[in-house]
Amino acid sequence: MAQFGDYQNEIYFGGLQGTTPRFPITSADLERAASAALPPSVWSYVAGGAGDEHTQRANAAAFGRYGIVPRMLVGATQRDLTVDMFGLRLPTPVFLAPVGVLGICAQDGHGDLATARAAAQTGVPMVASTLSEDPLESVVGALGETPGFFQLYTPTDRDLAASLVTRAEASGFAGIVVTLDTWITGWRPRDLATANFPQLRGAALANYLSDPHFFAGIDGGREAKPVAIIQHWASIFGNPLTWNDLPWLRSLTELPIILKGIVHPDDARRALDGGVDGIYVSNHGGRQANGGIAAIDMLSDVVDAVAERAPVLFDSGVRSGTDVVKALALGATAVGVGRPYVHGLALGGTAGVTHVLRSVLAEADLLMAVDGYADLATLREAGARRVGAGG
Ligand SMILES: Cc1cc2nc3c(=O)[nH]c(=O)nc-3n(C[C@H](O)[C@H](O)[C@H](O)COP(=O)(O)O)c2cc1C
Numbered sequence: 250m251a252q253f254g255d256y257q258n259e260i261y262f263g264g265l266q267g268t269t270p271r272f273p274i275t276s277a278d279l280e281r282a283a284s285a286a287l288p289p290s291v292w293s294y295v296a297g298g299a300g301d302e303h304t305q306r307a308n309a310a311a312f313g314r315y316g317i318v319p320r321m322l323v324g325a326t327q328r329d330l331t332v333d334m335f336g337l338r339l340p341t342p343v344f345l346a347p348v349g350v351l352g353i354c355a356q357d358g359h360g361d362l363a364t365a366r367a368a369a370q371t372g373v374p375m376v377a378s379t380l381s382e383d384p385l386e387s388v389v390g391a392l393g394e395t396p397g398f399f400q401l402y403t404p405t406d407r408d409l410a411a412s413l414v415t416r417a418e419a420s421g422f423a424g425i426v427v428t429l430d431t432w433i434t435g436w437r438p439r440d441l442a443t444a445n446f447p448q449l450r451g452a453a454l455a456n457y458l459s460d461p462h463f464f465a466g467i468d469g470g471r472e473a474k475p476v477a478i479i480q481h482w483a484s485i486f487g488n489p490l491t492w493n494d495l496p497w498l499r500s501l502t503e504l505p506i507i508l509k510g511i512v513h514p515d516d517a518r519r520a521l522d523g524g525v526d527g528i529y530v531s532n533h534g535g536r537q538a539n540g541g542i543a544a545i546d547m548l549s550d551v552v553d554a555v556a557e558r559a560p561v562l563f564d565s566g567v568r569s570g571t572d573v574v575k576a577l578a579l580g581a582t583a584v585g586v587g588r589p590y591v592h593g594l595a596l597g598g599t600a601g602v603t604h605v606l607r608s609v610l611a612e613a614d615l616l617m618a619v620d621g622y623a624d625l626a627t628l629r630e631a632g633a634r635r636v637g638a639g640g
């Protein structure tokens with residue numbers, strides 16, 4: 250059985266042999282180093298959120314309100330962190346949340362491939378964004394045996410949306426994550442101040458430019474140049490889906506469909522009644538709507554509403570293995586890491602992302618060991634204690 254905590258030994262022994270760890274260990278140190286490594290406009294895109302970023306800060310701070318109660322004399326020398334989800338057996342309950350425009354965060358411009366290689370090395374599934382600099386077929390190729398999910402931003406053109414889903418299914422993705430909360434981008438002061446979006450759009454078009462259905466909807470047909478396409482961004486990027494669109498979405502694929510951006514328990518119930526296969530609790534890391542509740546504070550309510558009918562994925566504010574364990578104790582089936590792996594990517598490409606994932610997994614595994622939880626079912630049964638208004 251894999252013991253992820255062994256990564257701690259690698260770092261210690263590396264240290265004993267005189268090799269200082271190549272990357273920072275804590276998420277705060279990783280963030281600081283990444284902010285120095287990336288150009289300011291790229292950093293503003295990665296780090297920024299909506300409004301004064303209150304919700305973004307609240308997402309991370311709210312984890313401080315929950316605590317795990319340790320159990321003794323259990324001897325949890327072997328831990329089982331495996332998860333069954335959508336017919337897949339996964340080695341860990343962690344996944345890579347979808348991050349668009351990863352290309353600008355990697356030195357060679359291929360951040361999507363670098364991240365997919367880290368997923369392949371660790372067995373941590375990747376949710377690959379629609380907005381990538383590497384086409385989805387090459388991303389799934391780099392994933393090897395590790396499962397990938399394709400995240401769909403539903404374009405206005407339905408044929409293009411259907412084509413992206415068909416391509417994702419044909420190329421071997423294990424599911425479609427449909428993001429609901431970003432059909433239009435929120436009020437993001439840092440990006441507004443750097444007038445960032447033209448740069449982002451240019452680096453996010455690989456899936457569109459490689460799709461025959463894309464050009465049909467663009468002035469100039471097949472001759473359209475990326476610059477013209479960039480000018481059309483607002484009309485092609487996002488389609489505000491409604492409940493009426495669920496049957497259409499369902500008709501596009503046999504793959505599991507997971508709705509990302511669900512926060513209200515009633516929305517979770519209605520989505521499952523409408524035939525989707527998974528619920529993904531997230532407020533997009535506070536990048537879309539400021540003034541919202543921390544995502545982790547809604548997790549148990551959604552888990553109760555789902556009532557074991559489907560897996561519940563979670564992200565927003567996860568910064569450490571401890572946060573992963575808390576989200577699992579609150580009922581998440583799997584937990585998404587977002588910004589921290591982008592920091593790793595900025596610092597060291599595939600090696601940097603792998604380091605972040607291994608650190609998060611090692612900390613989670615060690616916490617389970619020290620707290621006496623040998624598997625996720627026992628942890629979930631024990632739950633996390635709400636410890637007050639902290640955070
Ligand atoms: C730079 C960046 C780009 C993102 N792009 C996407 C995207 O293309 N699709 C999507 O569904 N979510 C996207 N997200 C949201 C993440 O999937 C996830 O919900 C968020 O990062 C969680 O917050 P955290 O990173 O603060 O933990 C993006 C997040 C960041 C930081």
Ligand SMILES: CC(C)CC(=O)C(=O)O
Binds near residue numbers: 434
């Ligand atoms: C280009 C953006 C719309 C990608 C995204 O989802 C995000 O920045 O949160």
